Amino acid sequence: MPPAGRSDDNPFNLENPSILDIAPPEPKSLEETGLKMGLLSDIALKFLYYSGTGTGMAIAEELCLPWPGVIERVVDFVATEKLVDLRGGKGFGRASVEFVLTEKGREYARDALTRTTYVGPAPVPIDQYNALITSQTEENPVVSREDLLMGLSHLTVTEELLDKLGPAVNSSRSLFLYGPPGNGKTSLAEAISRMFGGEAFVPYCLEIDNQIIKVFDSLNHSPVPLEVGRDGAGRRQTFEMDHRWQLCRRPAVVVGGELTLETLDLIYSETARFYEAPFQVKANGGMLLIDDFGRQKVHPTDLLNRWIVPLEKRIDFLTLHTGKKFEIPFEQLLVFSTNLDPKELVDEAFLRRIKYKIEVKNPDEETFRDIFQRVCEAVGIPYVDQAITYLIEAYYKPRNMQMRACHPRDLVSLIKDAARYRQIPPALSKDLLDQACEVFLVDL
Structure with a gap:
């Protein structure tokens, strides 16, 4: 029997094994990389410049490209140009030979560093990236009602909200979550992201016009091990793909008040002399959440106007510091979350382009009680329904106060603090409830 979670058709234990059908194949030649010899030799020379020496295989591992047919040719080129010397090595074959820069090679490396300081995995040409991201979108799984219920099981969600979220999630387009603060809009968006499940291919970096754009971001991309799997008989299986790409969990990029128009385009470092990809590129294949929309420094209308073409055409346009513009796919679920009235933020024309406004x-009181019970069970405090009745009758109704989904969590946290101070077990007692409400609900 195959190990739990694995099958003959899924030896790598992936949530979406069909993603491997579109995996980028390992290039067998320099031409298949889509890159020029000059760019690859520059990265190899900079690697040797920083490391002092390196074997052919070390260069191949640094650039994430195979030795035969690719790095072998790069090393032949720099050796022919007398940019490197052989220092010797262990084993047989040139792959295990150590190379060191000649003085001419050091000059070339320093010159290459004036163009860009980037050293690492070789970039993926923009046309290869665009083709794979577009194909990847077709592999997006359908999120069923059962998936939705399971993904939101840790939250209390009404049937009405559930039936609105389902079609929105499957659209993979755009979603506007709005309403009073503290009712779980961000939690909903994060749960939606996890619900997508599956995997997505993310390149370490991109190349266009010999310019390098860094895409992979360890804060937003979680790699999925894909080195060795086992089939149903327990036999080891390997999967060879282009190692300039990482198979990752579907990205979920969250941005808030730090979002500006500048961060939605390429960010060029004058010091490093290469680019950082904007948020929406890092989110391709997953979700981009604009949290607290309307609280950014830039005016909401200007920010939303930036999204009009991507939302309609599913493509975005980025600009190099040379002034050249190029197309790149815009393939993610774009989620706006705001406490403000959408009609006060944007005009009707833009709201029409956002397909789902939820x-x-x-x-309501029943939901409020259910949330309170869940919170109590999560922290090990006995739930007492009469205590919630007292809370509503003594505090909410006399003050005409609206119940919020976050209140149970916050009140229970305060009850625990008060109980710890008094050195008594936390409970939904009148004394502890009163103490929590007096410091929490006073200004609400």
Whole structure:
């Protein structure tokens, strides 16, 4: 029997094994990389410049390209140009021979560093990237009602909200979550991202016009091990793909008040002399959440106007510091989350382009009690329904106060603090509830 979670058709234990059908194949020649000899030799020379020496295989591992047919030719080229010397090595074959820069090679490396300081995995040409990302979108799984229920099982969600979220999630287009603060809009968006499941291919970096754009970001991309799997008989299986790409969990990029128009285009470092990809490129194949929309330094209308073409055409346009513009896919679920009235933020024309506008309302009393019970169970405090009745009758109704989904969590946290101070077990007692409400609900 195959190990749990694996099968003959899924030896690598992937959530979406069909993603491997579009995996970029390992290039067998320099031509298949889509890159010029000059760019690859520059990266190899800079690697040797920083490391002092390196074998052919070390160069191949640094550039994430195979030795035969690719790095072998790069090394032949720099050796022919007398940019490197052989220092010797262990084993047989040139792959295990150590190379060191000649004085001419050091000059070439320093010159290459004036153009860009980038050293690492070789970039993926923009045309190869665009083709794979477009194909990858066709592999997006359908999120069923059961998937939705499971993905939101840790939250209390009404049937009405559930039936609105389902089609929006499967659209993989755009979603506007709005409503009063504290009702779980961000939690919903994060749960939606996890619900997508599956994997996506992310390149370490891109190349266009010999310019390098760094895409892979360890804060937003979680690699999936894909070195060795086992089939149903327990036999080891390997999967060879282009190692300039990483198979990652579907990205979920969250940005808030730090978002500006500048961060939605390429960010060029004058010091490093290469680019950092903007948020929407890092989110390709997953979700981009604009949290607290309307709280950014840039005006919401200007920010939203930036999204009009990507939302309609599913492509974005980025600009190099040379002034050249180029196309790149815009393939993600774009989620806006705001506490403000959407009509006060944007005009009707833009709202029409956002296909799904879903209000996340204040919980009713039944939902409020259910949330309180879940919170109590999570922290090990006995739930007492009469205590919630007291809370509502003594505090919410007399003050005409709206219940919020975050209140149970916050009140229970305060009850625990008070109980710890008094050195008594936390409980939904009148004394502890009163103490929590007096410091928490006073200004609400």
